[in-house]
Amino acid sequence: MRHRLAPHQYADGILRGDRLLLSRAxxxxxxxxxxxxxxxxxxxTQVLPATGRSIRVGITGVPGVGKSTFIEAFGSYLIQQGYRLAVLAIDPTSQRSGGSLLGDKTRMETLSMNPAAYIRPSPAGDSLGGVAQHTRETMLLCEAAGFDVILIETVGVGQSETVVHGLVDFFLLLMLAGAGDELQGMKRGIMELADALAITKADGDTTASARRAQLDYTNALxxxxxxxxxxxxxxxxxxALTGDGIADLWTMILAHQQQMHQNGEFQQRRQAQQLTWFRALLRQRLDARFYSQPGMSERLAALEVQIRAGTLLPAAAVQVLLDE
Structure with missing residues (x-):
């Protein structure tokens, strides 16, 4: 059995910036x-007063857009500016084996060795939204440890990945140029939530196509x-290769934060995120309590047999369970 400390021991260590106790928490x-x-x-609960002071940035994008490479370049720039950085990298979990590679530290080799950066890979598990089930708690713990900027790298663009919007102050969508018909391939739901788009790999021979894509996306928005x-x-x-545009992105994020504070949107967004977290936890606990009832697994198995046989419709089966 693992040795566990008292809550105040974890909390005191986290507030001191002890990375070992942060990781254990x-x-x-x-x-x-x-x-x-x-x-x-x-x-x-003990570290909560020390949370909420960081800038939370969600980063997502289509597969192959180079999220990890971008984060290494972007994170290195932030550290050069004097910020302390935490990267919460969510790895996809295999639906077949349940395993996860958790390889982001190897993809961000330079950043992972920087003492001003903390990289925490976590498996997405079976949670929707491209984020791990407990990303919110992890983010708060990192804030309490004194990190100024929290970057959340999500699994990748999907229909339910808009969940990340309920976590962050700024949602950055990375896009590729020259990868087919970009405008047809856009995920409208994510596009509508993005606070900014960044066309990556705008260097060398792809510079011109990146500029064209920038114009196309601007017109589409x-x-x-x-x-x-x-x-x-x-x-x-x-x-990320040449560093062009990296500083401009951070300047843009800071301008966004300043404007959101001035017009009151920042506080409203944070409050809405707290409510979203509450509702998600409530659904999760209700779900767990429902399935943990005595005899529930046997009852479900019996109903599933009838559903497979076609003698009971799914809606009727759900109503049977709720009535019981």
């Missing part, structure tokens, strides 16, 4: 054991309804 938060979860919540925040999402180009 995150492991507790990610655990499915009820006792680990209770301990993690006790730790979070004009067709979307206003966001209501007073911030029209800009489209930028950048290169």
């Amino acid at each position: 995150i492991t507790l938060a990610e655990s499915s054991r009820p006792d680990d979860q209770a301990l993690a919540q006790a730790v979070l 004009h067709l979307f309804p206003p966001t209501g925040t007073g911030w029209p999402p800009p489209v930028r180009t950048c290169s």
Whole structure:
């Protein structure tokens, strides 16, 4: 059995910036054991006053867009500017084996060796939205440890990855130029949530195509309804290889933060995210409590037999369970 400390010992270590205790606390938060979860919540309660002061940036994009390469270049720039950086990298989990590679530290080799950076790979598990189930808790623990900027790298663009928008202050969507008909391939739901688009790999022979894609996306965004925040999402180009456009992206993020603070949107967004977190946890707990009822697995198996046989419709089966 693993040795566990008292909540105040984890909390004191995290507030001192002890990375070992930070990692152990995150492991507790990610655990499915009820006792680990209770301990993690006790730790979070103690460090809560030290949270909420970082800039939270979500980064997503189509497969092959170079998210990890971009984050290494972007993160290195932030550290050069004097920021302390935490990267929460979510790895996809195999639906067949349940395994996850957790290879982001190898893809961000330079950044992972920098003492001002902390990289925490986590498996996405079976949670939707491209983020791990306990990414919110991990983010708060990193904030309490004194990290100024939290980057959340998501699994990749999908229909439900808009969940990341409920975590961050700024949502950056990375796109590729010259990868087919970009406008046809856009995920409208994610496009509408993005605070900015960045066309990556804008260097060498691809510079011209990146500029064309920038114009196409800018024109396409004009067709979307206003966001209501007073911030029209800009489209930028950048290169992780040459560093071009990286500083401009950070300047843009800071301008966005300043505007959101001035018009009150920042606080409203954070408050909305707290409510989203509450509702997600409530659904999760209700779901777990429902399936953990005595005899539920046997009852489900019996109903599934009837559904497969075609003698019972799924909607009717659900109603049977709810009535019972």
